[in-house]
Amino acid sequence: MNRSGGLKADSSQFTLEGEPFHILGGSVHYFRVPRPYWKDRLLKMKACGLNTLTTYVPWNLHEPERGAFNFQDQLDLRAYISLAAEMGLWVILRPGPYICAEWDLGGLPSWLLQDKDMQLRTTYPGFVNAVNLYFDKLVAVVKPLMFEEGGPIFAVQVENEYGSYAKDEDYMPFIKNCLQTRGISELLLTSDNWEGLKYEGMDGVLKTINLQRLSFGAIQHLADMQPQKPLMVMEYWSGWYDVWGEHHHVFHAEDMLAVVSEILERGVSINLYMFQGGTNFGFMNGAMDFGTYKPQVTSYDYDAPLSEAGDCTTKYQLLRNLFHQYHSEPLPEVPAPQERRAYEPVSVQQHLSLWDSLHFADKPYRSEGPVNMENLPVNSNNGQSYGYTLYETTITSGGVLNSRNNIRDRALVFVDRQCFGCLDYKNHEVALPDAKGERTLALLVENCGRVNYGKALNEQRKGIVGDIVLNHAPLRGFSIFCLDLKPSFIKRLTNTGPWKTDFKSLSVPAFVQARLCVDGPPKDTFIRLPGWGKGVVFVNGQNLGRYWLIGPQHFLYLPGPWLRNGENQIIVFEEQRLDGKILFAEDPDHGKTIDVYKLPFCTLL
Structure with a gap:
């Protein structure tokens, strides 16, 4: 026509x-x-x-x-x-x-x-x-x-x-x-x-x-x-x-x-x-x-x-x-609002440490120097787009680890799987303790989101984008794991991961698993994680997005159509601190508010 x-x-x-x-x-x-x-x-x-x-x-x-x-x-x-x-x-x-x-x-x-x-x-x-x-x-x-x-x-x-x-x-x-x-x-x-x-x-x-x-x-x-x-x-x-x-x-x-x-x-x-x-x-x-x-x-x-x-x-x-x-004609009736439910809280049933999950990621890429996410030889050589990248190397001394502002965007620093601090845009140094012999230094780097506006679009490579130095000497000899947490990875974890139920052995970062039983037609709800730190939530394999205790957002929207009548699987990847319970609410909590009309005009351009 x-x-x-x-x-x-x-x-x-x-x-x-x-x-x-x-x-x-x-x-x-x-x-x-x-x-x-x-x-x-x-x-x-x-x-x-x-x-x-x-x-x-x-x-x-x-x-x-x-x-x-x-x-x-x-x-x-x-x-x-x-x-x-x-x-x-x-x-x-x-x-x-x-x-x-x-x-x-x-x-x-x-x-x-x-x-x-x-x-x-x-x-x-x-x-x-x-x-x-x-x-x-x-x-x-x-x-x-x-x-x-x-x-x-x-x-x-x-x-x-x-x-x-x-x-x-x-x-x-x-x-x-x-x-x-x-x-x-x-x-x-x-x-x-x-x-x-x-x-x-x-x-x-x-x-x-x-x-x-x-x-x-x-x-x-x-x-x-x-x-x-x-x-x-x-x-x-x-x-x-x-x-x-x-x-x-x-x-x-x-x-x-x-x-x-x-x-x-x-x-x-x-x-x-x-x-x-x-x-x-x-x-x-x-x-x-x-x-x-x-x-x-x-x-x-x-x-x-x-x-x-x-x-x-x-x-x-x-x-x-x-x-x-x-309009010259009356407007149509407004559709009825969607029903929502605050489901009963669920308890974490199983856990799997980040380190135990690495078997389910692709084989690590070995590189003398650090390689940024986008240039990793993964995803049919299209690089890594989103999520986390783990960089591991061996150190033989303690001292001052300095990022030289080459972390994009946030890295948790581990020595032999113990966390010693965080590197980001504000914090460029972490002190590492002295000890004898070789130890494994690991940097878990999160791409927190690429800039979407302004002149810096060409500088949005993520991961580690330049040398990190320990006592002024650049780190070398990396094993680099791509942890983009795609549905295929989450599925492998779910089906074959060595999940543990002994919570005395639980350490973060970790994946934890819980089950939500829905009786009747599923309804929209909001997930609440008070007492948790920072991470990502997956429900029936769908990535709902990031949560972070610093707010302002204190919920994740869980659409009813992504739930099913009966048992639903919730997997949380938590970086910092765990609480044993996942809560649900009928309404979101957006945190403290500020009126945009009171902001300077230039911030809205």
Whole structure:
């Protein structure tokens, strides 16, 4: 089916099939919401009065290894966009290749960093070649869903906030060309914050703005740049993200509503980022680094109109009341909330030390000097992307171990399996005791999340990235274990690991196992781990993400569809300290809060 007259930006108002059209959009990322809940979230979007879904596409999930593509199951982008069409929603696709999104490396696959000269987000040949192969595959998936072919995608974003990066004047025309030469002829647009709007635009590509406050005449500034063009806030930040060790960000509903009301009254189109945030399941959280490295938390609740678990918040109700004024027909009924359960606490039944688990990892790689994660010869020579790497070597003396700031991002230091401290960005030294003879020094290094925004993308290699010295002499002769904790590894551990039930012998780091018995249809719940330190939780093989006692997040969202009636397996990898019990709650505990309206404006750019 061929249609013409899609979304046009030829006058001061958008038109769709020749009629004026006001975009009332919201972002929900399919990769942050369990697939069984896609329909519920999009029904709630429709019931709130929105007419357009926007989503990013995470390259790192769709091509985890060079040339190995995945568009199935949780990553079935075609199914997600088709579902939006069934709901009567239009779609703005934001395919990147860089997406930011508070997602590891802004969605770029880590194997790109195997090239020591790599220049991400430029026309560097190694990057160009990889993008071309990815776009060949991606566009083949989404092209049948374009407006002109009868689908719901009526606009496509060219890259993301490039004005804040702007290292290569040929790059954005290259990405535009990538889309158009593969047959995408829908409206193209860019999206930038206030700072990034200074970047020179491209012919035939509409500029949009990202903001939370109507400061500095931002919308008028956009209008002056593009006379007689429609205005759009592509990301209206409905809340904000959180980082470990700080407070949970909230943006009060009334403050948000005042700005959204003004944007709509001016006739400006809007996309709520996020409409629902969802979850950074697994190791997918990004990090920020404006002089200090700060990894983002597992929850991407974002204080959005729909909560992480899909609840309609006060923001949702206020927005529904506002958006209904822009519809001639009554809005659909809001779907009933999902039921939740606080299951009875479960006790840890078995444990397996990190050291005993190494038999189930791939054989260690022997190397004279340390090798960073991405350059390890694992995963079909695509390197290690996520998780932990264990570096072991032999020492013959004690003294001062100095990281020279070459740890990315955090390392526990062991001598003969006893922990002597932690190396990270703040702490570069650990004292090791003297003893006679050879001893094993082990460094358990965690990739806490690659930076997703800013100029440092090319410096996001993880593990040990340079020499570590003991009494000024570089360590040599390493055995390096890749512990990316993939489902296949967890399965091997579960089926054949030498699990122990004698808790007198329990030492951390360790894997511990518990069983949750669910009676009846499984319901959503939140895992709570008071008394535990830092680690990762797997339920029935699904990686729920990281927890850390420093907060602000004090829970992990466990979606009901990932549980089953009967027995469920919980495995926790704990680095520091164990408690014997795993608790469950009906509601999340986001920790202490801070109002984003009180933060300096520059922190929200």
